[in-house]
Amino acid sequence: MARDGIVAPPTSSLDADLDVDVAIVGAGLTGLWTAWALHQLDPSTSVAVFDAHRIGYGASGRNCGWLSAKPVGVRRVLARAGGRESVVDVERALRRSMHDVVDVLGAKTIDARHGGALQVARSASQQRRLDDYVAYNRSWGVGEEQLRALSGEQAYQRVRVAGLTGAVHTPDNYCVDPVKMLFGLAQHVVDGGVAVYTDSPVDTVTAGMLRVRGYTVRVRRRVVVATEGYTASQPGYRRNLLPLNSSMLVTEPLSDEQWERVGWQHADGLSGSAHTYFYGQRTPDGRIALGGRGKPYRFGSAFDDDGRVDAHTVGQLLATLTELFPDVSLTAAHAWCGVLGVLRDWSPFVDADSQPGVIRVGGYAGQGLTAAHLAGHTVADLITGRQPTAAAWVRRMPRKWEPEPLRWIGANALYRTYTVADHLEGRSTHSRTSRLALAANAIAGR
Numbered sequence: 001m002a003r004d005g006i007v008a009p010p011t012s013s014l015d016a017d018l019d020v021d022v023a024i025v026g027a028g029l030t031g032l033w034t035a036w037a038l039h040q041l042d043p044s045t046s047v048a049v050f051d052a053h054r055i056g057y058g059a060s061g062r063n064c065g066w067l068s069a070k071p072v073g074v075r076r077v078l079a080r081a082g083g084r085e086s087v088v089d090v091e092r093a094l095r096r097s098m099h100d101v102v103d104v105l106g107a108k109t110i111d112a113r114h115g116g117a118l119q120v121a122r123s124a125s126q127q128r129r130l131d132d133y134v135a136y137n138r139s140w141g142v143g144e145e146q147l148r149a150l151s152g153e154q155a156y157q158r159v160r161v162a163g164l165t166g167a168v169h170t171p172d173n174y175c176v177d178p179v180k181m182l183f184g185l186a187q188h189v190v191d192g193g194v195a196v197y198t199d200s201p202v203d204t205v206t207a208g209m210l211r212v213r214g215y216t217v218r219v220r221r222r223v224v225v226a227t228e229g230y231t232a233s234q235p236g237y238r239r240n241l242l243p244l245n246s247s248m249l250v251t252e253p254l255s256d257e258q259w260e261r262v263g264w265q266h267a268d269g270l271s272g273s274a275h276t277y278f279y280g281q282r283t284p285d286g287r288i289a290l291g292g293r294g295k296p297y298r299f300g301s302a303f304d305d306d307g308r309v310d311a312h313t314v315g316q317l318l319a320t321l322t323e324l325f326p327d328v329s330l331t332a333a334h335a336w337c338g339v340l341g342v343l344r345d346w347s348p349f350v351d352a353d354s355q356p357g358v359i360r361v362g363g364y365a366g367q368g369l370t371a372a373h374l375a376g377h378t379v380a381d382l383i384t385g386r387q388p389t390a391a392a393w394v395r396r397m398p399r400k401w402e403p404e405p406l407r408w409i410g411a412n413a414l415y416r417t418y419t420v421a422d423h424l425e426g427r428s429t430h431s432r433t434s435r436l437a438l439a440a441n442a443i444a445g446r
């Protein structure tokens with residue numbers, strides 16, 4: 001795979017037994033940042049990364065490229081162990097991570113554009129949720145310089161979305177080219193002497209040992225499992241992380257005249273406030289990349305077929321674009337999907353306690369680009385005996401998701417409920433959030 005001259009570093013599959021200090025399962029952003037951070041903290045540590053497929057086969061190679069410092073997880077959940085200050089600390093650390101990623105990999109190399117993020121509201125209830133969101137953030141000490149409320153008119157100056165009632169804007173976001181970011185990081189990791197093995201599925205994970213393609217990997221210090229949405233395929237872990245699907249569509253390039261009508265003459269990421277959320281960026285080559293709808297969850301925590309999406313999903317994403325920009329006719333050029341890992345309490349974890357000798361990490365619920373950097377550094381801190389940078393994330397995985405068929409019925413019924421709630425809210429002038437959506441939130445545990 002290549003992107004504008006940037007290619008993934010060459011890798012091969014494991015073809016002999018191996019001895020290493022640290023073995024990492026998963027060559028996504030979490031696995032790679034963990035390897036990078038370990039190399040920085042202790043270059044004498046030997047590290048090997050194994051992926052069942054290729055570098056960035058998972059969400060790390062399929063995302064929308066928002067490198068954001070938006071808080072990850074649920075604050076009240078993360079505050080349980082270390083209190084409010086630990087959550088504020090982790091949010092500061094996320095902001096540092098966001099800038100560090102760009103500094104380490106180079107803004108030019110990864111096409112990083114620092115605009116911010118704009119979340120728009122298009123109905124009275126969406127607007128009320130945004131107002132509540134601002135008030136909630138203020139109660140956590142988030143000031144005007146980090147999160148600013150915009151009127152419908154001010155929002156329209158930034159992007160000409162139909163039916164705007166208002167928006168919030170934060171400067172804490174870069175839009176990046178996700179594949180350039182992934183390959184840039186992988187190159188740094190390989191240049192640092194880390195061995196990356198692809199087409200090398202890990203079948204058995206125990207303290208001090210992995211089995212990979214019939215070979216034995218003896219691990220002197222620690223095994224790290226960074227398989228996020230794919231964790232469900234491991235024995236004993238089927239119900240820990242729900243593989244939630246998200247789909248992406250990239251349009252053909254827009255003409256100057258179309259951009260004129262769309263507005264969006266800046267690098268803000270754009271997202272909505274409906275329960276069935278969308279997110280997008282304006283790409284450097286003049287397209288819109290939009291993420292959102294799709295099949296939310298497959299029975300038995302199954303995965304997609306190498307990212308393929310059906311015509312229905314493409315149609316849904318195009319319909320979202322048409323709702324946003326009804327005067328502009330847009331054509332799909334590419335579409336794909338991927339899975340993100342969601343824990344029962346919707347918050348990230350770095351779990352060094354549940355299995356001796358093994359650290360499990362992930363659960364960013366769709367916000368992993370910056371979080372993977374922070375989580376990777378936190379894992380490396382734990383391995384090298386330092387204070388963890390993201391102390392609030394260091395915790396055991398919470399209770400599991402429900403068994404099937406409850407999981408499938410629940411996930412899909414909730415998604416349908418949110419769709420109906422959006423429809424009802426869109427037709428109403430009331431600012432109340434639909435009772436259906438409130439009930440769905442309570443069941444989902446959000």
Ligand SMILES: Cc1cc2nc3c(=O)[nH]c(=O)nc-3n(C[C@H](O)[C@H](O)[C@H](O)COP(=O)(O)OP(=O)(O)OC[C@H]3O[C@@H](n4cnc5c(N)ncnc54)[C@H](O)[C@@H]3O)c2cc1C
Pocket residue numbers: 025026027028029030031050051052053054055056057058059060061062063064065066067068200201202203226227228229230231233245246247248291337338339340341362364365366367368369370371372
């Ligand atoms: C469509 C979409 C859009 C998104 N957009 C954004 C965004 O704009 N901003 C943002 O912050 N986040 C976004 N996310 C989420 C983000 O991409 C993820 O949170 C992040 O990439 C997770 O990285 P990871 O390394 O933990 O997991 P992954 O990238 O999923 O990597 C896990 C790896 O583990 C490997 N693996 C699994 N099992 C095994 C095994 N047994 N042996 C060996 N290897 C194995 C897989 O092959 C995979 O490569 C998006 C996600 C999706 C799906």
